[in-house]
Amino acid sequence: MRLYYNHSASQNHKRSAMLLFTPGPTEMEQDIRDIAAMRLPYFRGQEYTKMMLELTENLKYLFRTENTPLTLTASGSGVMEMALLNLLNPGDRVVVLNCGTFGGKWTTMCRSFGVVPHEIKPELGEIPDLEKLSDAITGEVRAVLVTAHETSTGLLNDIKAIGEITRSRGVLLIVDAVSSIGADLFAMDDWHCDCALVSSQKALACMPGLSFIAFSERAWQVVPSVKRHRYYFDAEEYMQNIRRGMVPYTPAMNVTFQVHERLARIRRSGLTAYIDGHVAKAKAFRERMLQSGDFSLFAQRQSNALTSLLLPEGCTMSEVIAFIRDKYDWYVAPNPTQDQRYLRVSHMGAITIENLLELAEKIEEACRSFRKGRK
Amino acid sequence: MRLYYNHSASQNHKRSAMLLFTPGPTEMEQDIRDIAAMRLPYFRGQEYTKMMLELTENLKYLFRTENTPLTLTASGSGVMEMALLNLLNPGDRVVVLNCGTFGGKWTTMCRSFGVVPHEIKPELGEIPDLEKLSDAITGEVRAVLVTAHETSTGLLNDIKAIGEITRSRGVLLIVDAVSSIGADLFAMDDWHCDCALVSSQKALACMPGLSFIAFSERAWQVVPSVKRHRYYFDAEEYMQNIRRGMVPYTPAMNVTFQVHERLARIRRSGLTAYIDGHVAKAKAFRERMLQSGDFSLFAQRQSNALTSLLLPEGCTMSEVIAFIRDKYDWYVAPNPTQDQRYLRVSHMGAITIENLLELAEKIEEACRSFRKGRK
Numbered sequence: 047m048r049l050y051y052n053h054s055a056s057q058n059h060k061r062s063a064m065l066l067f068t069p070g071p072t073e074m075e076q077d078i079r080d081i082a083a084m085r086l087p088y089f090r091g092q093e094y095t096k097m098m099l100e101l102t103e104n105l106k107y108l109f110r111t112e113n114t115p116l117t118l119t120a121s122g123s124g125v126m127e128m129a130l131l132n133l134l135n136p137g138d139r140v141v142v143l144n145c146g147t148f149g150g151k152w153t154t155m156c157r158s159f160g161v162v163p164h165e166i167k168p169e170l171g172e173i174p175d176l177e178k179l180s181d182a183i184t185g186e187v188r189a190v191l192v193t194a195h196e197t198s199t200g201l202l203n204d205i206k207a208i209g210e211i212t213r214s215r216g217v218l219l220i221v222d223a224v225s226s227i228g229a230d231l232f233a234m235d236d237w238h239c240d241c242a243l244v245s246s247q248k249a250l251a252c253m254p255g256l257s258f259i260a261f262s263e264r265a266w267q268v269v270p271s272v273k274r275h276r277y278y279f280d281a282e283e284y285m286q287n288i289r290r291g292m293v294p295y296t297p298a299m300n301v302t303f304q305v306h307e308r309l310a311r312i313r314r315s316g317l318t319a320y321i322d323g324h325v326a327k328a329k330a331f332r333e334r335m336l337q338s339g340d341f342s343l344f345a346q347r348q349s350n351a352l353t354s355l356l357l358p359e360g361c362t363m364s365e366v367i368a369f370i371r372d373k374y375d376w377y378v379a380p381n382p383t384q385d386q387r388y389l390r391v392s393h394m395g396a397i398t399i400e401n402l403l404e405l406a407e408k409i410e411e412a413c414r415s416f417r418k419g420r421k
Numbered sequence: 422m423r424l425y426y427n428h429s430a431s432q433n434h435k436r437s438a439m440l441l442f443t444p445g446p447t448e449m450e451q452d453i454r455d456i457a458a459m460r461l462p463y464f465r466g467q468e469y470t471k472m473m474l475e476l477t478e479n480l481k482y483l484f485r486t487e488n489t490p491l492t493l494t495a496s497g498s499g500v501m502e503m504a505l506l507n508l509l510n511p512g513d514r515v516v517v518l519n520c521g522t523f524g525g526k527w528t529t530m531c532r533s534f535g536v537v538p539h540e541i542k543p544e545l546g547e548i549p550d551l552e553k554l555s556d557a558i559t560g561e562v563r564a565v566l567v568t569a570h571e572t573s574t575g576l577l578n579d580i581k582a583i584g585e586i587t588r589s590r591g592v593l594l595i596v597d598a599v600s601s602i603g604a605d606l607f608a609m610d611d612w613h614c615d616c617a618l619v620s621s622q623k624a625l626a627c628m629p630g631l632s633f634i635a636f637s638e639r640a641w642q643v644v645p646s647v648k649r650h651r652y653y654f655d656a657e658e659y660m661q662n663i664r665r666g667m668v669p670y671t672p673a674m675n676v677t678f679q680v681h682e683r684l685a686r687i688r689r690s691g692l693t694a695y696i697d698g699h700v701a702k703a704k705a706f707r708e709r710m711l712q713s714g715d716f717s718l719f720a721q722r723q724s725n726a727l728t729s730l731l732l733p734e735g736c737t738m739s740e741v742i743a744f745i746r747d748k749y750d751w752y753v754a755p756n757p758t759q760d761q762r763y764l765r766v767s768h769m770g771a772i773t774i775e776n777l778l779e780l781a782e783k784i785e786e787a788c789r790s791f792r793k794g795r796k
Contacts, residue, residue: 061460070671082457082628082675085436088752089629119496119630121670127653136650159650221429247671253457254464255494255630255673275511275534278495278502279653295496296445296622298630298673300457360564377463414762 056394065401068379069197069225070247071254072395074304081089081307082253082300087298090169095291097306102288104309105258107317108227109233109242114261116284117296122224125243125257126155126278129220130268132261133241136160138188143174143208147198147382148222153195163191170383171199171345171354189240190216195226198382200260200345200354200390202230209238217252218265223345224248224257228312229324229351229394240265252305255298324350327393329337331402340413354390361413362386369412376405440776443754444572444600444727445622446629447770449679456682457628457675462540463778471669472681477663478682480633482692483602484617486609490635491659494673497599499532500632502620503654504595507644508616511535513563516627518549518583522573522757523597527566534649538566545758546574546720546729555586564593564615570601570717575720575729580776584613593640599623599632603687604699604726604769615640624699624726626770627680630673699725702768706777715788719763730764736788737761744787752778 066073087093100118105115106276118125134140137160143151144167156163164182183190190212193201205221212219218240224234228249234242240262247254261269261281269281277283278295287294312320328350335341335355339405344354355368363386367378378391391405441448462468465531473492480490493500506755509515512535517527519542531538533583539557543549558565565587570577580596587594593615598607600619609617613636622629636644636656653670662669687695703725710716710730719729732741738761742753753766766780 061462065464066459066461066463068463071464071674073460079458079460083454085439085448086441086452086628087436087439088441088443088754089446090754091746091752119494119499119673121494122654123670124494155652158652158655245671253461253673253675254671255676275650277530277533278499280533295498296620296629298494298628298676299446299630300675301630301673330746371466371656377466379463379465 064375064377065397066377066395067232067391067397067405068377069390069392070245072247072248072251072392073397074251076252078252078304078307081304083209084303086299088285088380090292094299095355098288098291098302099307101302101309104313105260107313108309109234109260110232110236111260113234113260113262114285114288115258116281117289117293117297117302118257118259118284118294119255120257121254122222122243122245122257123151124224124279125259126151128259128281129241129243130159130161131276132272132281133218133265134159134161135190135272135274135305137162139186140189140191141163141166141179141182141187143179143190143192143203145199145201145203146170147192148193152193156191170385171201171388173201173346174203176204176207176211179208180215180388181217183211183217187217189220191220192222194221194223194232195230195349195351197225197352197380199350199388200348202226202347202349202413205232205239206237215239218268225351225394226349228320228348231321234260236348246301246305249320249394250305250308252308253301255301256305257281279302279353321350324393327397327399327402328353331391331393331401331406333407334403334406335388338410340410351394352390352392356388358413358417363389365416366409366412369415370408374408376408393394422744437751439750441752441770442766442772442780443752444765444767444769445620447622447626447767448772449621449626449628450771453627453679453682459678461674462525464671465667468632469674473663473668473677474667476677476681476684479681480635481686482688483684484609484635485607485611486635488609488635488637489660489663490633491656491663492668492672492677493634493659494630494670495632496629497618497620498526498595499654500634501526501597501654503634504616504618505530505534505536506649506651506654507647507656508593508595508640509534509536509564510647510649512537514539514561515543515564515566516557516562517577518554518567519563520549520568520571520574520576520578521545523568523571526777527568527597529577531566545760546576546763548576548698548721550576550584551586553577554583555590558586558590558592562592564595566595567597569596569598569607570605570724570726572727574763575723575727577601577722577724580607580614581612588613593643600726600769601724605724606696609635609637611734621680624769625680625683627683628676630676631680656660676722696725699768702772702774702777703728705774706781708766709778709781711783715785726769727765727767730766730784731762732764733788733792735792738764740791741784744790745783747753749783751783
């Protein structure tokens with residue numbers, strides 16, 4: 047077999063024109079990438095456990111929680127499963143706020159684990175009616191499962207408002223904040239979240255491979271009552287280990303070093319400043335795109351992590367993406383909803399306002415070419 | 422909080438004296454490490470899926486199988502769980518060959534998932550009596566769970582002989598080959614293994630974060646009959662995706678690129694040559710250690726991945742490890758069995774015969790100092 051793929055120094059050169067506007071993986075700064083190439087210490091030695099304790103301390107700051115976030119070698123889907131396996135028994139009833147692909151994933155996952163979901167499902171991009179959510183919390187409901195930033199449409203849910211509802215009704219609030227924490231304001235404790243999770247390759251702009259999950263005190267009290275077969279996703283096992291800076295199974299160590307450095311930087315500049323970096327990019331890009339009047343915003347309330355644009359009549363998401371990819375080697379991710387009406391442009395990672403303004407031109411160019419072709 | 426850990430260029434300098442003789446993570450060559458620092462393409466784009474198809478093709482070569490190995494973002498424990506979740510129902514009876522910590526992990530995991538294990542448990546380091554294993558396979562037994570190289574003692578099990586037994590008795594053979602594949606001869610198909618698994622940070626000497634698992638045709642026929650809640654570890658989901666070079670959830674991409682390159686190199690030089698590299702290191706180290714007559718081999722049949730040495734009277738594993746670590750910044754991993762009689766020295770990764778011969782001197786120095794101190 048002949049191998050096409052050549053991992054040489056020229057690889058980065060080949061990728062020099064390439065830019066990712068995808069919501070994970072994201073572009074990473076050179077010095078963050080270089081951390082991945084460093085030699086590793088032994089993972090049960092003092093250097094590593096000390097680093098893991100610092101990482102965990104800074105994850106608390108990131109989640110804005112007094113609870114102890116856990117570090118797992120898994121994608122976001124892995125820690126979503128962890129939330130279910132540790133907090134919900136088979137037969138438990140829950141309300142799922144399904145605003146798109148990732149909300150829908152909660153539903154699928156509930157069914158996979160014998161949990162009975164009741165869905166609140168607004169139109170794609172629309173702000174959900176929280177009164178409906180509140181009404182759905184009947185006496186038997188144990189938890190509400192939501193997505194903070196529904197990456198598939200760009201919609202940002204009002205977790206604070208949802209947290210007030212779930213607290214007053216005495217049910218657990220489980221939040222997939224995978225592509226929101228670090229880009230949007232998020233306050234696990236103040237907003238009464240019982241479980242929140244995030245991954246390394248979204249707003250933290252590190253390599254994929256790690257996810258982080260935190261449980262509230264109330265959630266920890268529920269865990270022992272959940273009679274499930276679990277091993278790799280057993281929360282108590284991770285909790286017992288992390289007190290000593292340990293992870294029960296060999297972690298994706300290089301990613302932990304990157305995230306450690308990222309969090310140290312966020313801590314130095316302040317989380318608000320880090321979020322504001324996303325705000326500035328989102329604002330500049332949106333203003334630029336709305337200038338011509340040809341585009342409007344798709345999701346009604348947008349995350350800072352991503353802009354979803356309603357495309358002009360005659361343009362499809364797939365065509366715009368292919369045009370920009372083939373002509374410029376720039377990457378915008380297709381919509382997992384398969385909906386052709388809108389385009390999602392991520393603002394996470396090391397892309398700049400200048401990159402985004404240049405992308406805006408390319409999007410307009412793509413749309414012009416398609417509309418012309420069809421006249 | 423003041424951060425002690427400084428991810429600067431000086432980090433590698435600080436680690437210049439450090440050497441890992443630990444069985445994962447292992448030392449990696451500079452050019453393999455550098456792959457981790459490269460910019461990433463989008464993981465659902467053509468460049469990546471093409472690379473993943475090649476990786477998968479070369480994993481077949483590594484496992485020596487016609488089946489399609491699956492790639493997961495998880496540690497070895499994760500894919501051990503995957504084997505159980507997809508092949509064994511609650512209440513199923515199995516025989517576990519428990520030759521140490523990792524054999525014992527099969528037992529613990531079986532109990533976590535409602536599978537009923539019958540243990541064959543020889544003394545640490547001793548070759549198990551396969552007649553006992555054969556006798557334990559009664560009519561109700563569904564599978565035999567073994568460890569190829571029991572990393573906690575250095576013992577290499579005779580998977581070929583075990584495969585003949587399980588085939589003749591019509592039960593599944595599930596093999597944890599995490600620290601054996603790539604270092605020892607292993608032939609999934611010829612040896613009638615129904616499930617085999619390996620991780621990225623052992624003999625493949627890449628970053629931790631990925632594991633690989635393959636199922637035989639017979640195993641795939643069992644999967645639909647196993648009625649389990651599963652999502653992240655659902656084998657069929659990974660199989661459907663990998664046909665198109667996809668992984669269902671964002672993978673630890675940088676590790677996939679490293680493993681791809683490693684396998685391409687193994688393919689060029691031949692798997693036998695790669696294994697022989699481990700043989701040469703093991704042989705040189707063992708000959709050197711046995712010269713003085715103070716040391717002998719601990720495990721009765723040793724893997725090429727690691728040498729386990731019986732220490733002279735008066736020396737303990739913990740003391741030798743601490744001596745070498747504190748004086749030289751060289752790392753030998755403590756025994757997960759807690760047994761103080763023996764020392765395990767890994768031969769995996771970018772350490773050389775020269776490194777091992779130098780380590781031999783340091784081990785002797787450590788033992789001399791302790792014996793002197795106690796006279």
